[in-house]
Amino acid sequence: xxxxxxTFAGTPVPLGSxxxxxxxxxxxxxxxxxxxPVTVVRGAPGPTLFVTATVHGDELNGVGILRGLxxxxxxxxxxxxxxxxxxxxxxxxxxxxRRLPDRRDLNRSFPGSRKGxxxxxxxxxxxxxxxxxxxxxxxxxxxxxxxxxxxxxxxxFAHPAVAELAGAFGCPLIVAGAGPEGxxxxxxxxxxxxxxxYEAGSARRLERPFIEVGVRGVLNVLRHLRMMPGEPADPxxxxxxxxxxxxxxxxxxxxxxxxxxxxxxxxxxxxxxHSNPFGRERSVLKAPCAGIVLGLTQLPLVHPGDAICxxxxxxxxxxxxxxxxxxxxxxxx
Numbered sequence: 001x002x003x004x005x006x007t008f009a010g011t012p013v014p015l016g017s018x019x020x021x022x023x024x025x026x027x028x029x030x031x032x033x034x035x036x037p038v039t040v041v042r043g044a045p046g047p048t049l050f051v052t053a054t055v056h057g058d059e060l061n062g063v064g065i066l067r068g069l070x071x072x073x074x075x076x077x078x079x080x081x082x083x084x085x086x087x088x089x090x091x092x093x094x095x096x097x098r099r100l101p102d103r104r105d106l107n108r109s110f111p112g113s114r115k116g117x118x119x120x121x122x123x124x125x126x127x128x129x130x131x132x133x134x135x136x137x138x139x140x141x142x143x144x145x146x147x148x149x150x151x152x153x154x155x156x157f158a159h160p161a162v163a164e165l166a167g168a169f170g171c172p173l174i175v176a177g178a179g180p181e182g183x184x185x186x187x188x189x190x191x192x193x194x195x196x197x198y199e200a201g202s203a204r205r206l207e208r209p210f211i212e213v214g215v216r217g218v219l220n221v222l223r224h225l226r227m228m229p230g231e232p233a234d235p236x237x238x239x240x241x242x243x244x245x246x247x248x249x250x251x252x253x254x255x256x257x258x259x260x261x262x263x264x265x266x267x268x269x270x271x272x273x274h275s276n277p278f279g280r281e282r283s284v285l286k287a288p289c290a291g292i293v294l295g296l297t298q299l300p301l302v303h304p305g306d307a308i309c310x311x312x313x314x315x316x317x318x319x320x321x322x323x324x325x326x327x328x329x330x331x332x333x
Contacts, residue, residue, distance in 0.1 A: 006042070006081065008038060013040045014042065015042050016042060016043065016044070018075075020038070023038055023125050026121055034090060036085065038130070039083075039086075040084075041082040043075060043077070043078030043081070043227075046226070046227050047227060048134045049080065049135065049137065049222065049225065050130050051085070052137070052184065053065065053086050054088050054093050055107050055184055056092065056098045056106070057090075057093040057094075057097050057099070058093075060205060061207055061211055062142075063206070064206045065198075065215050066085075067086065068212075069215050069218055072215070077229045078222075078227060080227040085126070088126060100122065102117050102119055106119050106122060107182070107184055108180060109182055110123045110188075111123060111127040112126070127187065135194075137185070138195070138198060139188075139197045139198070140214060142205075143202050144203060147202065148201055150200070150262040150294055151200040152175050153169050153173070153175065154185075154196065154197040154198075155175075155177070156177065156189055157176045161194040162189060165194050165196050168221050170217050170220040170233055170234065170235050171238075172235045172237045173239055173292065174240050176241060176243075200214060241292075241314060242313075244294060245311050245313060246307045247288065247307075247309040248306060249272075249302045250283065251304055252302055252304050253275050253276055253283065254276070256272060257271070257308075259272075259296070259309065261295070262294075264293075264323045265289075265290060265291050267288065268286050270284055271309050272284075272308055290314075290319060291311035292322055294312045
């Protein structure tokens with residue numbers, strides 16, 4: 001647990017209080033402050049959990065998750081501190097853009113620098129004011145670009161505390177990985193703050209089923225950490241996925257997808273049919289392996305080599321369990 005007192009942007013936030021703060025990052029072209037909104041909810045002494053969203057400015061489901069969490073939860077029994085940052089990448093959010101105005105990717109820029117680019121300065125402020133002051137972390141994302149993801153946790157299984165946090169969230173699919181160099185979660189874990197990523201849905205949308213899974217997941221983590229009363233809800237199935245594979249288009253054309261997000265996939269099954277604008281010269285893309293559909297492209301126009309389908313590679317017994325679970329879809333979570 002972090003020591004008292006906790007201060008944010010130079011403002012002390014005592015136990016038993018809630019504060020809505022602004023972390024200054026830089027100035028705009030009009031010399032106006034560029035700030036990041038942060039809500040700090042403090043209860044009795046206990047752990048500190050940060051929850052960040054919109055590190056990529058066009059990934060909006062995390063905003064919906066934190067909005068639902070903060071508006072719909074009674075925190076009177078909270079033990080510890082919740083640091084909620086619904087819009088990390090404010091410039092990207094305002095421009096509906098994944099990146100910042102300097103065209104850098106914030107999720108490749110941690111821990112940042114006080115004297116670097118705009119992106120690096122934002123990473124530095126978040127790292128110092130939020131991540132370093134926390135004991136655990138959740139980072140909320142969607143798929144990037146014209147793709148969509150089935151709800152999944154991404155975690156570095158090499159760290160037991162990270163794996164425990166991932167299991168507590170209550171998502172049936174947990175995918176192994178340390179995260180890219182310079183990503184928020186990889187940098188946080190290296191700094192001693194166990195952190196996982198929730199990936200669900202697509203950019204520039206608020207998707208209620210994925211938001212509801214996310215709200216339940218954050219509450220599960222709060223209960224697992226004994227920060228909130230009650231027991232976390234276990235999913236009906238939990239698969240730990242060590243390997244994934246992208247299946248790519250062999251030919252360009254107009255895409256007609258034949259699989260659904262989250263569906264079990266058999267080897268040789270049709271994934272998509274590609275054709276020219278006249279509907280002729282059809283080419284069928286078939287699955288080279290069995291697995292579970294983790295992600296799909298949403299763009300119907302493809303070049304050769306474009307990523308079409310992201311597949312989780314699982315054992316036969318796990319596939320059988322997923323087939324039994326799959327008809328419940330998101331309702332089962």
